[in-house]
Amino acid sequence: DAEITQSPRHKITETGRQVTLACHQTWNHNNMFWYRQDLGHGLRLIHYSYGVQDTNKGEVSDGYSVSRSNTEDLPLTLESAASSQTSVYFCASSGWGETQYFGPGTRLLVL
Amino acid sequence: GESVGLHLPTLSVQEGDNSIINCAYSNSASDYFIWYKQESGKGPQFIIDIRSNMDKRQGQRVTVLLNKTVKHLSLQIAATQPGDSAVYFCAENPGNTPLVFGKGTRLSVIA
Numbered sequence: 001d002a003e004i005t006q007s008p009r010h011k012i013t014e015t016g017r018q019v020t021l022a023c024h025q026t027w028n029h030n031n032m033f034w035y036r037q038d039l040g041h042g043l044r045l046i047h048y049s050y051g052v053q054d055t056n057k058g059e060v061s062d063g064y065s066v067s068r069s070n071t072e073d074l075p076l077t078l079e080s081a082a083s084s085q086t087s088v089y090f091c092a093s094s095g096w097g098e099t100q101y102f103g104p105g106t107r108l109l110v111l
Numbered sequence: 112g113e114s115v116g117l118h119l120p121t122l123s124v125q126e127g128d129n130s131i132i133n134c135a136y137s138n139s140a141s142d143y144f145i146w147y148k149q150e151s152g153k154g155p156q157f158i159i160d161i162r163s164n165m166d167k168r169q170g171q172r173v174t175v176l177l178n179k180t181v182k183h184l185s186l187q188i189a190a191t192q193p194g195d196s197a198v199y200f201c202a203e204n205p206g207n208t209p210l211v212f213g214k215g216t217r218l219s220v221i222a
Contacts, residue, residue: 033209042213042214042215043155043212048209090155097143097204099145099157100145100157100202100210102154102155103154104153104154105154
């Protein structure tokens with residue numbers, strides 16, 4: 001069955017370190033998205049991609065970057081982790097104009 | 112698992128009763144709407160969707176109603192069960208942009 005996976009599921013890192021969160025989907029979806037979810041803020045869009053080599057900034061993109069070298073993967077990189085980036089991160093994918101399917105999430109703690 | 116929001120609107124219903132969760136959307140150009148369910152510690156899960164050319168769509172125990180005149184979306188859950196306890200999000204697709212998510216409503220089922 002097609003699915004979307006995220007790794008790691010839990011990560012603890014230190015302030016200033018670079019961190020990369022992986023997202024892999026086997027739906028063959030063109031569209032992929034990264035969100036963060038914090039208490040009181042719901043889902044906030046970080047970056048998204050509509051296809052290979054395409055990336056776009058969301059509403060909370062500062063301090064994050066993505067690259068799309070193939071259809072299946074959209075890794076999210078925190079260039080220099082900050083305590084404010086402690087959060088739960090969700091990846092999602094969709095076909096054009098269709099439902100987004102979410103991964104299980106990565107819980108990141110920045111100390 | 113973690114809580115997805117401390118200040119979400121909460122709906123408490125008795126087991127076996129019907130639940131109605133409401134959502135106001137913002138963009139009159141939106142043509143596709145989705146309801147998600149998020150259980151504690153998990154990613155949002157697709158429940159049901161509806162396109163703007165429809166007023167009602169039924170699934171298994173769930174019904175979505177769309178009122179475009181007042182930009183209102185509702186999710187009805189029949190015979191609510193303890194397993195329905197979760198946070199429910201609506202989302203709208205305003206066109207060639209990512210989905211816009213509502214803040215969510217917490218459904219609490221009283222056994």
